[in-house]
Amino acid sequence: MGALSHIRVLDLTRVLAGPWCAQTFADFGADVIKIERPETGDDTRHWGPPYLKTPAGEDTHEAAYYLAANRNKRSVTVDIATADGQRIVRELAAQSDVVLENYKVGQLKKYGLDYESLKTVKPDLVYCSVTGFGQTGPYATRAGYDFIIQGIGGFMSITGERDGQPGGGPQKAGVAIADLMTGMYATIGVMAALAHRDRTGEGQYVDMALLDVQVAMLANMNTNFLASGQPPVRWGNAHPNIVPYQTFQTSDGWIIVAVGNDGQFRKFVDAGGRPDLADDPRFSTNPSRVRNRDTLVPVLSTMVRERGKHEWLASLEAAGVPCGPINDLGEVFEDPQVIARGMQVELPHPTGANVKLVKSPIRMSATPPEARLHPPMLGEHTDSVLRDLLDYDDARIARLRESKVI
Template sequence: MTATSLQKKALGHIRILDLTRVLAGPWCAQNFADLGAEVIKVERPGNGDDTRSWGPPYLRDQNGDNTTEAAYYLAANRGKQAITVDISTPEGQEIIKKLAAQSDVVLENYKVGQLKKYGLDYASLKEMKPDLIYCSITGFGQNGPYAHRAGYDFIVQGMGGFMSLTGERDELPGGGPQKAGVAIADLMTGMYATIAVMAALTHRDRTGEGQYIDMALLDVQVAMLANMNTNYLASGKPPVRWGNAHPNIVPYQTFATSDGHIIVAAGNDGQYKKFVAAGGEEQLASDERFSTNPARVANREVLIPLLAEMVKRKSRQEWIALLEEAGVPCGPINRLDDVFNDPQVKARGMQITLPHPTAGSVKLVGSPMKLSATPPDYQAPPPLLGQHTDQILKSVLGYDDEQLNQFRQRGII
């Protein structure tokens, strides 16, 4: 890689040794790959990352047949180089130690203490590379009464309070706790881990000192509740579920149109007046029960059915056109086919296509990070299992073909 090409990659000088699998760790590592870092993904020989088989759907090859790459795996592994190493063997452990010695960062999401028995824990690797940054991602962290529990996103969403806030109100049909449609605790842990590693790299560059990072899904889930946390801490009252409504603003919710759903977010009395005027129901603004937001909140149960009946008279697009013209905040509830056909999403380059060794090409979601001088660099598609084993072990560690053949015959790689 030339000096000029490295300058165009924000993190082109960084090597990440990625010992993670599933989502939180791979999501973090993919951020680094997008920003130009060299990411070496280490997987088990034969099986690899569990998510490779978490399908259907699977990526299809050029003949239309399923490949071995599940769509789930494709979501979090772009831009990496993949090697397979059996870390339970002494030879495999030696390979990982040598790679760590030549890396800036090690990411891992094994159970607490599991890597220590292989000599691949932070204390062991720090002995040979004092400036190493080592990030562990677990469900509950390295200490505390739950430290040795396995951590799953769904469970953490419940334990961390998210599901007490999400879902329809208990007294309404379909009421009750609801998880998010994606693994938010995993994804946000991956994002927080990215920030923490970047901070540690900056500290290392200033001082020469490496450090250990302890990331826990439960910690992240608690932290990301933001104002709901402080609402509770300030009042002593746990917030409750409101579904798609707002506890303090009316109307600020979803409505069914004649052919779909829209969101209306009337944040003040003026916007509310314009909303009902657009629907031909001006009297709902002059009625003293509904003329101010406090009155609308108090009379929510009376007002919302009237608004719902009004909204059903027009289509989704009719309402969006009317309300945009009137200056009332609104938006559709899109399916993913709508999302990727949206002109704004297209303009922002949020769908990308990369060449793929078996499928010919693969459609992926672009990074939301827009940097003017060092934009995301989509180096390669998610790698096949063990695709770069020989290349990495030869170029980085200096193994020859005979050694690699011996390792392969013994199942070490």
């Protein structure tokens, strides 16, 4: 039994931030009931290709994007715009510990599914709302998209190649970091609220905003600015205070070299056949290398391009110089460390396919998270949830389906 197998989560979220939070609960054994729109479901079900393929190689129309954030859940289709649909959600909320939602501010109130309404049927309910800008403030009613949040929240001002350099300018992250980090912070907030409930019997409301999270996660860059009054700038793959601490192109690919002290610099240039660089007063100490980076880095770049990446990595690792490859995802899942940690898992799917997914990175000795169930087909568990949790009989379920409530 998972660490959270005693918890039921009613998941009214879609796309990424909310489902990511719900999936973390599900990995730890919580019973997560995913409420979806009849016929269409979560938007990400259709965000493909690529799609999961059957053993015969045919598309299942289960998008890979959807599969990434929805394992271990049960899918129930309900039209919450109908009175019967609202009744179903209220009845399920009354039997849940947590409600997650990411509708626009105030949208669920008109359906009687907001926190104030649901806590009347479940006083100790923990209710978490995930929005772009939070429930208060001048931007509260705006739609929040990860890309826009990365810009507003300052991330793109410190990410990307330096201005004036080839390819210089702001750059977003390769994944939706504001969404993903909001999902993780929401998980922490809800767990803290559950711990409070277990001690006091009191439920509470958790207000999560992508912009709040994006600002918070800039960590030391925030305090660098707050301490100095000077906004940090983009440095691309270089470091503002350490040289060389960046990417280099070899004769057949790219590597990262992260020289942390003068001794490592000497070992680096020794490995490249340029020991003279470590004796040059312009480069012998890190402060001098920082001051003279524009002279030094082109010389190092020429040195590194003379050999292949595997040769460089072997020689630098042997010398004790921190380094690493820049892997594509094919190389990532072939990496012996990734394989040893069991990061890829496969789950059987009703289509006959095996769903390849990435394992939770959390390792625990007694109650580890598990990938148990495939990401559900749309409405796969509607009948069983209504029957088992709400005691609906087959005739009532049939009427609801005929009227398109479910």
